[in-house]
Amino acid sequence: MSRRAAVTGAPGVGKSTLVERAAALIGGRTGGVSAREVRIGGRRIGFQLSDLLTGEVGTLASLDGPGPKVGRYRVHLADLEEVGARAIERAVREAELVVIDEVGPMELLSEEFVEAVEAALDSDKPILAVVHMRSEHHLAKKIREGFRLFVVTPESRDRLAGEVAAETRP
Numbered sequence: 304m305s306r307r308a309a310v311t312g313a314p315g316v317g318k319s320t321l322v323e324r325a326a327a328l329i330g331g332r333t334g335g336v337s338a339r340e341v342r343i344g345g346r347r348i349g350f351q352l353s354d355l356l357t358g359e360v361g362t363l364a365s366l367d368g369p370g371p372k373v374g375r376y377r378v379h380l381a382d383l384e385e386v387g388a389r390a391i392e393r394a395v396r397e398a399e400l401v402v403i404d405e406v407g408p409m410e411l412l413s414e415e416f417v418e419a420v421e422a423a424l425d426s427d428k429p430i431l432a433v434v435h436m437r438s439e440h441h442l443a444k445k446i447r448e449g450f451r452l453f454v455v456t457p458e459s460r461d462r463l464a465g466e467v468a469a470e471t472r473p
């Protein structure tokens with residue numbers, strides 16, 4: 304598979320930041336989904352999703368709520384579908400580069416998110432994904448095994464953006 308790269312690494316090591324920097328180096332029209340932590344007073348209270356083309360935001364997970372539990376967090380399946388899956392579908396139609404941050408245990412609870420990622424994989428678009436290091440889900444394995452995989456560490460995170468960009472440039 305060409306023009307497809309994935310980054311993986313420990314929680315909080317800088318995967319999302321690296322993907323953002325690589326996409327900025329590539330330039331052009333970037334779409335897809337990003338997930339960033341939400342902190343209040345230094346405490347992480349959840350994760351927010353955003354659609355990179357439209358700027359629409361949603362909640363991926365929070366400390367309370369009705370959704371399924373992953374670690375300390377409750378996953379917001381409705382936002383995962385309405386913002387996350389839709390953002391990936393829109394990017395496949397309209398963007399030059401599809402960013403998927405991330406294919407991890409929370410996101411993989413949503414069948415619609417999984418289907419959107421599968422459709423992106425079946426397309427001919429360049430893809431830059433963040434993938435969970437250990438998830439045994441078939442989609443996480445497919446990405447780790449099929450994409451050029453970059454393992455992000457505190458030592459490597461500042462120098463990888465150029466390499467990742469070179470791998471996914473449309």
Ligand SMILES: Nc1ncnc2c1ncn2[C@@H]1O[C@H](COP(=O)(O)OP(=O)(O)OP(=O)(O)O)[C@@H](O)[C@H]1O
Pocket residue numbers: 313314315316317318319320321339340460461
């Ligand atoms: N290259 C870097 N240099 C300095 N600080 C960084 C760098 N990359 C990330 N950080 C900081 O580390 C924190 C976590 O970064 P980021 O959200 O990119 O990590 P992540 O691996 O995607 O996290 P998560 O596992 O929660 O998805 C942020 O506060 C960010 O500003």
